Amino acid sequence: FFLLFGMDKQRAQAFELFIKSDELTELIKHFHDSTPDSVTGLEIFHCLKEAHKHWxxxxxxxxxxxxxxxxxxxxxxxxxxxxxxxxxxxxxxxxxxxxxxxxxxxxxxxxxxxxxxxxxxxxxxxxxxxxxxxxxxxxxxxxxxxxxxxxxxxxxxxxxxxxxxxxxxxxxxxxxxxxxxxxxxxxxxxxxxxxxxxxxxxxxxxxxxxxxxxxxxxxxxxxxxxxxxKVAHAKQAIGITWNFVNSRTPAEVHAEEITFSRHMLREWFDNLKKEHSIDLENCVYLCDETHYFICTAPKENLLSFGVLKEDFSSSAELLSADNIDKEKLVEYTQKIASFAELPVESLEMISNEQGEKEIQMFDFTQKQxxxxxxxxxxxxxxxxxxxxxxxxxxxxxxxxxxxxxxxxxxxxxxxxxxxxxxxxxxxxxxxxxxxxxxxxxxxxxxxxxxxxxxxxxxxxxxxxxxxxxxxx
Ligand SMILES: Cc1cc2nc3c(=O)[nH]c(=O)nc-3n(C[C@H](O)[C@H](O)[C@H](O)COP(=O)(O)OP(=O)(O)OC[C@H]3O[C@@H](n4cnc5c(N)ncnc54)[C@H](O)[C@@H]3O)c2cc1C
Missing domain, CATH: 3.50.50.60 (FAD/NAD(P)-binding domain)
Structure with a gap:
């Protein structure tokens, strides 16, 4: 087995590609190319370790x-x-x-x-x-x-x-x-x-x-x-998540990560409301492979800002695509990001496969x-x-x-x-x-x-x- 792994240059290259893969189907393909079918279970680990011990x-x-x-x-x-x-x-x-x-x-x-x-x-x-x-x-x-x-x-x-x-x-x-x-x-x-x-x-x-x-x-x-x-009911809260492409420019690197909630930092939330009429319960910004945001907002604020067109008691209807004004939603999220001191003008929001800006809304009111x-x-x-x-x-x-x-x-x-x-x-x-x-x-x-x-x-x-x- 060790010889099978160690001597084969193609297998070694496939293993390197497997480690570097950024995409699931490729990763699995390279893995199978790097290991003989006859080796299974933990034997795979021992053989790979022996073949690539310096890497x-x-x-x-x-x-x-x-x-x-x-x-x-x-x-x-x-x-x-x-x-x-x-x-x-x-x-x-x-x-x-x-x-x-x-x-x-x-x-x-x-x-x-x-x-x-x-x-x-x-x-x-x-x-x-x-x-x-x-x-x-x-x-x-x-x-x-x-x-x-x-x-x-x-x-x-x-x-x-x-x-x-x-x-x-x-x-x-x-x-x-x-x-x-x-x-x-x-x-x-x-x-x-x-x-x-x-x-x-x-x-x-x-x-x-x-x-x-x-x-x-x-x-x-x-x-x-x-x-x-069992289902637990909480105060109505609508979660919104979105991401910007992270190009790691100096301006982006300087933005500070935040994990704020209203009860901890009332002043920040009050100022956001005063400046932009946006009323949030939580706001998290994390600088990872993307610039990631998650916030929770009461539905009343989303209605008054115009993100939600009509009020419905069922969350399926409330958050249905027809009831969301996409332009207003983009404006809402951009304002929050800018208030969190991100250079929003130069950032590109991540889009879905249909080419639309990928902003997701979820209802956290009920938890199962x-x-x-x-x-x-x-x-x-x-x-x-x-x-x-x-x-x-x-x-x-x-x-x-x-x-x-x-x-x-x-x-x-x-x-x-x-x-x-x-x-x-x-x-x-x-x-x-x-x-x-x-x-x-x-x-x-x-x-x-x-x-x-x-x-x-x-x-x-x-x-x-x-x-x-x-x-x-
Ligand atoms: C769209 C989305 C966005 C999220 N965003 C956030 C976020 O912003 N912050 C946060 O903290 N958490 C978020 N979560 C939740 C977070 O991903 C999970 O809490 C975490 O990944 C642990 O989840 P898990 O492994 O239990 O389930 P998941 O990560 O959801 O994995 C379940 C997997 O099961 C697969 N699957 C389902 N049914 C079948 C089936 N019948 N046969 C085979 N495979 C099946 C799914 O394709 C999926 O890959 C999000 C979840 C989703 C779905």
């Missing part, structure tokens, strides 16, 4: 250190196939943890591209976690400023690279539809290029040992597996969450372990950046519960353990993850897969 040494070191942790060395999930639906941060972290534990992670992703420019705020714990699994070695600009953040698409690309290096299988343009069963066990029905079929690898139908629903908001896995959902994180679902003669992670489990509030952070925590929890289920063979014990920590996950905050304060900053190495080591 990206920090990546190999980080992953070696992870694999050497006691919680992973016994490979408690060896021989198990985990089907993970969705290649967002939650699904990819689940795949990475499953690989560390010795399982075969198979990720199905319905899209072919990662296109979300929006930026995720990260907690210190999450940044340390990403560094620990080698993300910084692949993307050195990860969290270089005073505020920690990363664009969604960049995070997905980097986590995809790590998952592939660790032997996870990632199938794009593959939509999970439902489960089926045969005498061999549980299978997945997928839709690929508009055709439904049983998902197979190398001509054999995949037999699934556990299912992880990482398919985001309005999770199909959650409804298919009959997870109950599943009532439990894991369920055992009868499928033929098998009781399948099913777990939800990330937004599929609990809907985040973007301005506070809960999404990506809870995605990591819930993925770690989920893998721990599966491991516990296999070792105890008790549904009841596993479910009550999951119930105990699920409420802690729902209320987790940036300050709520355990760490040792060494006096030289936080040390999160005490945080392991076991939720007892992470939640206060």
């Amino acid at each position: 990206k040494p920090n990546l190999w070191k980080a992953l070696d250190e992870c694999l050497a942790q006691e919680q992973y060395t016994k490979k408690p999930l060896a021989g198990k196939t985990l089907l993970i639906v969705g290649a967002g941060p939650a699904g990819l972290v689940s795949a990475i943890e499953a690989a560390f534990l010795g399982a075969t992670p198979v990720v199905l992703e319905k899209r072919e591209a990662f296109s979300r420019h929006n930026v995720l705020l990260l907690w210190e714990y999450t940044v340390e976690y990403f560094k620990r699994i080698g993300a910084k070695a692949l993307y050195p600009r990860l969290c270089v400023g005073s505020l920690f953040h990363v664009s969604i698409r960049r995070l997905q690309l980097v986590l995809t690279q790590i998952a592939l290096i660790l032997g996870a299988q990632i199938h794009i343009n593959t939509e999970f539809v439902e489960l089926s069963s045969s005498s061999e066990g549980v299978h997945a029905i997928i839709s690929h290029n508009g055709k439904q079929e049983t998902f197979s690898v190398g001509g054999n139908s995949l037999v699934v040992d556990a299912l992880i629903g990482a398919d985001g908001l309005n999770s199909h896995v959650a409804s298919l597996c009959k997870f109950e959902r 969450a599943a009532t439990e994180q894991i369920r055992f679902v009868q499928q033929g003669t098998t009781e399948l372990f099913v777990s939800l992670v990330g937004d599929a489990l609990t809907e985040p509030f973007w301005p506070q950046g809960t999404g990506a952070n809870r995605a990591v925590l819930s993925a770690q929890d989920s893998l721990f519960y599966y491991q516990k289920f296999l070792s105890s063979n008790s549904k009841e014990k596993t479910s009550s353990l999951a119930a105990k920590y699920y409420s802690k996950l729902c209320f987790s905050t940036s300050d709520g993850v355990r760490a040792n304060n060494s006096g030289f900053g936080m040390d999160f190495s005490v945080c392991l897969l076991d939720p007892a080591t992470r939640y206060m």
